[in-house]
Amino acid sequence: MIDVKGLDKVFGGVHAIEGLEFSVDQGQVYSVIGPNGAGKTTLFNLITGFYTPTRGEITLNGESVVGMDPNRLAERGMCRTFQQMQICMNMTALENVMLGRHLKIRSGLLSSMFRLPALYREERACRERSKELMEFVGCGNYINTDASAMSYGALKRLEIARALAADPKILLLDEPAAGLNATETAELEELIRKVADEGVTVMLVEHDMKLVMGISDRLLVINYGRKLAEGTPEEIRNNPDVIAAYLGG
Amino acid sequence: MAKKSLMRRVGVLAATLTTSLLVSAQAAEPIKIGSFLSVTGPASFLGDPELKTLEMYVEKINEDGGVLGRQLELIHYDDVGNASSARNFAGRLIRSDQVDIIVGGSTTGATMAAVPLVEQAGMPFISLAGAVTIVDPVKKWVFKTPQSDRMAAERILWDMKRRGFDKIGLISGTGGFGASGRKQTLAVAEEYGIEVVADETYSPSDSDMTAQLTNIRNTDGVDAVLNFGFGQGPAIVTKNYAALDIQLPFYQSHGVASDSFLELAGGAAEGLRLPASPLLVPESLPEGDPQKPVVQAYKEAYEAHWDSSVSTFGGYAYDGLMLAVQAIEAAGSTDKEAVREELENIMGYVGVTGIYNMGPDDHNGLTPESFRILEVQGGDWVLVE
């Protein structure tokens, strides 16, 4: 589904990502791990169009997506969450999720201004679907709450609900478990599994090894922007380079 | 100084309040004179002396028993030089305060913005602003006291022609006054057989006009230079003119006819000429001049009352108020149609600015000759004749 070849990103002379190559298949849960500052978030930003690679090729379903804006990638079924959450605090929780369905709505300016019946129907469907999703991620009791009044853990789930609202084919989650307690993490693991079961490809950046090892189909380990290892959780667990990097370095 | 005038104003207010209380017991309703002026903002040098003049003479007239046995009441608003506010205040005067006549409008923009309202409401309106568009074409209810900028242009060109200049360089401000003056100068130049060979402008808030003046200096065959503008701009032009050491005769418009211009421009103003009201040179007027006593009286009264020197602009307000009073007296009432007619009938009224001869097709009543040509000599105005 995603193929990355010879990916380089240089910030002011520093290689944040260097010569990275990997591919993610449809329906996989694919995790990227590595020490802090290894370039995981940079990699996500490159894939989702927030950064433009210095060199290299990224293809999504065979189409090159280098230099494509995030909103155009969203049109191709890619959606993501952020390590530093991006929630619209000026809106309610439900509106945030409804925003996720932006691309599903066809009504334009005129039907908005004059509130034509088509818009009304579409909005009602959108609201229903968004409520379902909030239930699905476990935010059901926050529907009419202002986003600014929600707890950290709830916002994390809300961000996932918003990403899911776009009916993505591929979902990128950047440290979804950061700041969550053990119970919440367990709930999150279950949630990701449910998402993957629905056929959505999931890419994951995460530090919580228990979560990653339990859920991933394949893992990519990077260090200093370079690929250290790639494989199934089992292979990674036994990879001497990885052990050295994590324990020794 | 500002404090002093404030104290004085409070005093005046108290005095008018008590007198009006005493008088109102037996007298009829006061005659309401409405006014909107640019007392603050970029045109405050117009509105400030105008308001001072109106306040002072309304008080004086009331002390002398008022008009038609009724007291005058001045209702004034500050339009800050903004035409939209001027329009709103004109509306307030007409509809809310229900004044009997309006004397005001410091700038042409403010005046013209109020014109549709006064015309529709049928309110006699004496403007204190300069542009010829105010009275040309004639508007039924609108009069004005200052000479038109067209007359200023004519007078300047007349003096230039007299001195044998054929080609002139023009520099003007892009504000209302300068832009209108430029238009009128270009329009009348041909009549006088004068060619405008350089035409430059500056924005009213510019701080240096050297570049424009350099262009004029480098134009071939320029005999004299004219600057049309008001505010501090012309003073900067004058300074730059001197600094560039341009030796050509220099003219300014009546827009700078005040002592404060001399203060700002200093020695750089030496030798320049401009058309102005005789107010700046009352002493040099010949004995037989009918305007001499009027001008002297106004100057003395103003300077004694306000402790600051007179400007031409205050004179416009003086004439406006006096014309209003004369028309009301002639009409014998404040009936608007009657007052308007009497304004139109004013003949031979000797004012500070000139001698007014109104008529159905002349709502200004002045001639270019009412402008005196002055020259700056030794840091003071001198009458050239």
Added chain:
Amino acid sequence: MFSEFLQYLFTGITIGATYALVALGFTIIYNASHVINFAQGEFLMIGGMGTVAFMGLGIPMFFAIVLAVLLACLVGIALQRLAIAPAKNADVVTLIIITIGASIFIRGIAQVVWGKDYHVVPSFSGDEPIRLGGAVLNTQSMWVLSIGTVLVVALILFFTRTLIGRAILGTSMNKLAAQLVGVKTQMVLMLAFGLSALLGSVAGVTVAPITFTAYDIGILLALKGFVAAALGGLGSGLGAVVGGILLGVVEAMTAGYISSEYKDAVAFSMILLVLFFMPRGLFGARTVERV
């Protein structure tokens, strides 16, 4: 031909130096607090009008200038304490409106206290201009340029060589970190406003002999200063100077060679073009969007 060009250049540099000084004032405050202070022009006004007022009391020019500058600094500090600090977490637009309100307030007070007339501040060294290659240059322009240069150099030294200067820069980069290492950020912000007022009022006195001075002189100068600062790149001292001079020269050249009516329009179009191609001005910090 050449003398014409030289004349336009001199004019442009003189006006530009004024803009540059105002832009520097913006820069100092922007660097310390990320606030664009629309009351910056009022500091210039206080410098000029204050000098006139104190001289009117019979105080010799030099001391009158010192008093005016002190007055401006006080106003600057008061502005920070009383208006900016209480609204610390407000929106960009809200802060803009607060500083606009402050500028109207200061102007209103000045108009009551000092009156509405324009005033002259005498040139520092006479009115006799310098002649150079067929063009003339006011001695006061030389003063503007040299005082401007001295101020710029002093500022650079201040920000790089002194502890307080570095504290101001540190506060701008990361307020929390600065607090952690013991910088009293409130103190630093007050200092930045005071410094900006000092710069503005000195500029105000220096240009007053050329532009005259009045209670409302600050409006336009602040606007042009903001334009210059944005052109050069907000927060960059070098940008402020280059932006100011560039703006002045473009204005003078346009007035000289193209059209004096449209010189301001040409200047504003230039800003737009620069911003289209360099969204952070000529020397503004290039930052990477963090997500």
Added chain:
Amino acid sequence: MFERFLNWRMNYVVVLAVIVFAIPLVMENPFYYDMATQIAIIAATVVGLNLLVGYAGQISLGHAGFYGIGAYFSAIATTTYGWPPLLAMIVAAAVVGLVAYIVGRPILKLKGHYLSMATLAVGFIIAIIINNEGQMTGGPDGMPVAPFSLFGWELSSFGLYSFFGMAVPGHVAWYLVMAVILLIAVILAQNIIDSPLGRALRSIHGSEIAARTVGVDTARYKSLVFVISAIYASVMGSIFAHFSGFITPAIASFDYSIVLITMVVLGGMASPMGVILGAVALKLLPQFLAGFQEYETAVFGFILMATMIFMPKGFYPTAVNFVRGKLRKSGGEA
């Protein structure tokens, strides 16, 4: 029932309608109508500007420029060339929309102070052109404008009209027409806010990054709302020109842009009722301050500054929150 009304998105429009239509029952003075009509015109302008500033979070310090183009286009087309006013207004709106689209595309890539700078520059250029093209616009002294007329029916503040047999003086007629236009402007704006489009706009304010990840074409939406707000300004400019009968370049000036944005911020960003009250306050303040004579400027500046310092969210949202807090508190106690 009352509960439902409280939660209804358009509830304030009903309140507004009641207020604006109750005014003729209690107000007589024609001057007050004159002011009320102008307030309605300017309120509708800032309701449009609020879509850009309050909802999409983009600053414009040049909006008076669009207002000015609308006013001058209508003035010149009707007065000089004799176009029907409605046609002139529509064409003006189209022209302004086009101008806003062309300049908006590149400008709206800028952020924060740079965006304010660029919009300021656009506004200034428009004002300079209006000021300098005196042949067409009358230059700095302004130009007269023909009264508004529709199919031979002329609307003038000094006319007399009959409405279902009731005699309606011109100033009341103008006021009522403008009140209806204001309500329409508010309803259209509220519809936009409550639509998916409005959600996308608000998301740009809330988090542009979030907006982009869910597929909002932020550049397109920003220029769309810029165009909409510019068209609001243009139409209101056209109406003002006809109402006022005389316009000067001051209505396109930087000062006026500042007045517009101040109304938005003062009343309360992202709150249509707030910005309307902002317009009311800022328009009436000079009339009240007229009594302060030379202190007027200082008092005005002080009020502006103090309001923003103590109510940075604008006075309407602050007041609403205050009342809500009180209600909640008293509810809790009961």
